Amino acid sequence: MSQLAEPLRPTPPRKLKLYFTIFLxxxxxxxxxxxxxxxxxxxxxxxxxMTGLLVDMVPPNWAYINNITPAMLETIRMAVVGTTIGAVFAIPIALFSASNVFQSFWIWYPVRFVLNLVRTIPELLLAAIFVAIFGLGPLPGIFALGIFSVGIIAKLTYEAIESIDKGPLESMTAVGANKLQWIRCAVIPQISAHFITYVLYTFEVNIRAAAILGLVGAGGIGLYYDRTLGFLEYDKVSTIILFTLVVVLIIDYFSGKLREKLL
Amino acid sequence: MIRPQKPKKKIGLYILIYGSLLLLYIWAFSGVPMDGFKDTAGQISKAIFSGIFSPDWDYVYLPEGEDLLRGLLDTLAIAVLGTFISAILCIPFAFWASKNMNRARFTTGTGKFMLSFIRTFPELVMALLFIKAVGPGSFAGVLALGLHSIGMLGKLFSEEVEVIDPGPSEALAATGANKIQTLRLAVLPQVLPGFISYTLYRFEINLRSASILGIIGAGGIGTPLIFAMQSRDWERVGIILLGIIVMVVLVDMISGFLRKRVV
Incomplete structure (x- = not known):
């Protein structure tokens, strides 16, 4: 009886690949x-x-906010100016790297390649290089943020351009528009809302980045981390951290609301 | 001929938006110090460029240690370990913050708030604090990345958990499976590809972060880079930058390939 009732079971899938992956x-x-x-x-x-350090951090030294407010404003200013510069330069670069605007492989591929190279360099490294060139202060920070923003905005924008509706493009070609008219009337209306969203998003990223650029001497509130940690003034450190957090969250909130409105 | 009326624009709103933007820009650009150029800026940028184009190839491998390859390996190790730690630690956060895993809105809200709090806390500041706790070196970098990445990974993971199909869980619950069995057999198979893909994506970001952590003394290639910059050894800066770019591009390619395979 028991010999008859043995049903055919499917063999379980081999687990060798899984084990090998886990081993690796x-x-x-x-x-x-x-x-x-x-x-x-x-x-x-x-x-x-670590716990000792955290204990030293409370309560935060609220009076220190007065000292760091100018630096915080400088941080915001760096982010605003850097993002704007990045946004302006990102427009032509995005157009050149979109394969449906310039069909020739020899235009969009090199531009895109350089763009990818630029995006591999972290913003703090850029800032350190610019500090070596221009000296201490917010200017190198602004340049670093500008280049960093070009990388993000141009990449997001060219991807948006490549997914736009072909209809307007074809009708502009059909009525004999030149390249500039073609871009102005067929491409830009379709991506302007996306573009502004990306700029706002990059601004949010840049505020966070600007808050640490001071660590390499590129201006903003980051400078104060070095100063206070060096003197072991942890109550001031926690003030800086909390102040930055509040400012970042407020900016994120408004920027997020604006982005929701736009799309 | 009857022309269609142009859509009415809300003029007041536009004036408000553009006016406040204008004010913001006037404030931001007026504060930028334009006289901050050092006289040597031109010279130094030329030196940097020539350094990047004639890198110090001998630095790639030195028998006595502290060379480019070991620095890059260190950076890679920091990124791997930091990403792994955060990928494990963020899983409970992800379930805590996802809407379909717990009914109470309050729980989800606190989970999401925790994650955005961690996200806003810059990794470099975290690294500064860990350096104070465990001393300078790669381990501080690992801990900083591991803790900071929880913010982003937890958010992405929780969004992945929120979009799962409830069918399998209900089916298992109907057969009398307990909570843990449901998680293992119905939830986990659905979210695992997404989790792996996001972890790889975060690994790409962490590799970039790990290459700058050394600037503040948290291990990796950043330390020799900042030393080379301070001693104005531009050929060495050039080879280190090249090394970082090559490593990041290679890892991005491999990780992108893996992500395509997984999803």
Whole structure:
């Protein structure tokens, strides 16, 4: 009886690939932990320091806000100017790297390649380079943010341009418009709302970036982290952090509302 | 001939928006110091450019250590470990903040707030604090990235959890499966590809961050870079920048390929 009742079961899928992936991941992790000297024991010995530091941070030194308000305004100013410069330069670059505006491979591909290269460089590195060129102050920060913004805005915008409706483009070609008219009347009306959204989004990113650029001497509130941490004034550090958080959240809120309205 | 009427515009609103924008720009641009150019700016930028185009190839590998390859390996290790830590730690946050996993709006709200709070806290500031706790070095960088990435990954993960199909969970609940079995057999298979894809995406971002963490002493290639900049060794700066760009581009390509395979 028992010999008859053995049904045909499907064989379960092989798990070799899964095990191999897990093995590979574990290998990577162990190699990384070895390379960076990361151990749990070090974390455990570090934790008391960390809690001590957090205890030192409360209560925040509210009076310090008066000292850092000018630097905060400078941070916002850097973000505004940097984003604007980036937005202006991003328009032609986005048009040149969109493959439906300039069909020739030899135009959009090189532009896009340079754009991708620019996007690999982190903004703090750009700022450090510009500080070496222009000296300390907000100017190198503005340039760094400008270039960084071109990277983001141009990439998002050319992707938006490539997904626009073909109809207006074809009808503009049919009535014999030249390239500039073609762009002005067929491309720009379709992407302007997207473009403004991207600029606002980049502005939000830039506010966060501008708040740390001071660490390499590029102006803004970041400078004060160095100054206060060096003197172990943790109550002031927490003031800076909370102040930055509040400003960033307020700007995010308004920018988010505006973006929702636009789309 | 009857022409269609032009759509009425809300003139008051437009004046308000453009007026306040104009004021913002006047305030922002008037505060930019335009006399901040150093006389040596031209010279230095020329030196940087020539340094980037004639990099110090000997620095790629030095037998006694502290060379480009080891710096890049360190950076990579920081990014791998930081991303892995955050990918594990953010899972509870993701379920906490997703609407369909808990009924109470209050819980979801606090979860989302926690995540946006972590997101706004800059990783460099986190690294500064961890350096105070565990000492300078790669481990501080790992911890900073691991903690900071929770913000973004948790948000993306929770959005992934929110869009799952409730069918499988209901079917399992109907067969009498308990909560953990439902999670493992109905929720996890649906969200895993998304989780992996977002983790890889965050890994790309973390690699860029890890390359600048060294500027403040949290390990990786940033430390030799900032030393080379301070000693005006532009050929070395050139090779390090090249190394970072090549590494980032390669990792982006591999990670992009993997993400396409997963989703």
């Amino acid at each position: 991941l574990a290998l990577f992790l162990f190699a990384s932990a070895y390379q960076t000297n990361s151990t749990f024991s070090e974390l455990l010995t570090g934790l008391p320091n």
